[in-house]
Structure formats: C-alpha cells, structure tokens
Amino acid sequence: MASVTAKLEGTAISGLSGGVSPGLANTDSLLVFYEENENDAVMIRYQEGNESESSFSGELSVVASFDNLLDGSGGDNTFVDANII
Numbered sequence: 001m002a003s004v005t006a007k008l009e010g011t012a013i014s015g016l017s018g019g020v021s022p023g024l025a026n027t028d029s030l031l032v033f034y035e036e037n038e039n040d041a042v043m044i045r046y047q048e049g050n051e052s053e054s055s056f057s058g059e060l061s062v063v064a065s066f067d068n069l070l071d072g073s074g075g076d077n078t079f080v081d082a083n084i085i
Contacts (some may be wrong), residue, residue, distance in 0.1 A: 001060055004044060008056045023048040041066040
C-alpha cells in the first residue's frame with residue numbers, strides 16, 4: 001500500500017509536482033492499478049475523511065487483487081474470467 005500512496009502523492013502518475021489532487025471531503029472511489037509488465041492488477045478503495053487534505057495515508061484499502069488478466073480474457077486486459085484473489 002505504501003507504493004500506491006507514494007505514487008498518488010508523488011509525480012509518478014500526474015507528472016506534476018505535488019501528485020494527484022485529493023478528493024473532496026467524504027469522497028469514496030475505486031481505483032485500479034495495473035502492475036507494469038505483468039498481467040496483474042489491484043482494486044483499491046479510496047475514502048477521504050471529513051476534511052480533504054493532501055495525504056492519502058490511511059485512506060486506501062485493497063478491495064481485490066486480479067491475477068493473470070490475460071489468461072482468461074482473450075488477451076485484452078479485461079476482468080472477464082480474471083482470477084480474483
């Protein structure tokens with residue numbers, strides 16, 4: 001989870017200093033991250049607290065992990081027949 005938090009707060013996703021902008025107060029969203037050069041993905045729930053602040057720490061939790069997306073989905077990186085862990 002620390003690597004996802006670091007990516008959201010850093011420049012790896014947005015390309016801009018300061019990272020991804022946080023959601024408004026009480027934001028509740030699902031985020032999907034794919035592993036680079038792999039066929040795996042993870043679904044993460046982002047829940048902002050009562051007040052919006054720049055840190056994503058403590059606001060992220062794993063909902064599902066997807067293993068070998070290409071194996072059962074016809075090679076198109078979809079979640080059809082994916083192995084949900």
